[in-house]
Amino acid sequence: MTTTTTNKVIWSDLIKIGNSDIDGQHKLLVELINSFYDVVINKLPTGQKKMEELEHYVQYHIQCEEGILLKAKYPDLADHQISHTELTSVVSDVVNRLLYLPVVDEQIELINSLQNFWINHIKDQDMQFKTHLSNSFEKNKYVA
Numbered sequence: 233m234t235t236t237t238t239n240k241v242i243w244s245d246l247i248k249i250g251n252s253d254i255d256g257q258h259k260l261l262v263e264l265i266n267s268f269y270d271v272v273i274n275k276l277p278t279g280q281k282k283m284e285e286l287e288h289y290v291q292y293h294i295q296c297e298e299g300i301l302l303k304a305k306y307p308d309l310a311d312h313q314i315s316h317t318e319l320t321s322v323v324s325d326v327v328n329r330l331l332y333l334p335v336v337d338e339q340i341e342l343i344n345s346l347q348n349f350w351i352n353h354i355k356d357q358d359m360q361f362k363t364h365l366s367n368s369f370e371k372n373k374y375v376a
């Protein structure tokens with residue numbers, strides 16, 4: 233029996249960056265985090281595997297995104313990398329603790345905080361390079 237409300241996020245185009253690779257990965261991560269609610273509420277045996285999937289996918293996303301930003305000569309890449317280090321440590325904290333918390337409500341709260349952190353990363357950090365990426369894409373369109 234749970235009393236804590238889940239924060240299942242429904243993907244919205246309002247948080248699109250405008251790069252289809254990045255947006256696709258952002259959406260997939262939102263859905264992956266959402267899926268953890270079912271894991272803890274229904275005590276699914278897939279929890280450990282999904283944790284590994286989350287950790288790997290976050291690393292994959294960070295590498296892709298930083299690669300794109302490097303190519304686009306994003307001037308604030310170093311700061312963005314710092315925010316990715318923070319993201320990595322939040323995710324590994326969740327991976328290390330989630331399945332071992334004894335109370336489902338505590339697990340839901342931890343997933344809520346991860347989902348909030350992730351959405352805020354997109355809104356507050358990734359949104360900052362939206363304009364730069366679209367400008368650099370426009371410029372490159374004319375390079376033969």
Ligand SMILES: [Fe+2]
Nearest residue numbers: 254258297358
């Ligand atoms: Fe991102």
Ligand SMILES: [Fe+2]
Nearest residue numbers: 297316357358
């Ligand atoms: Fe990012």
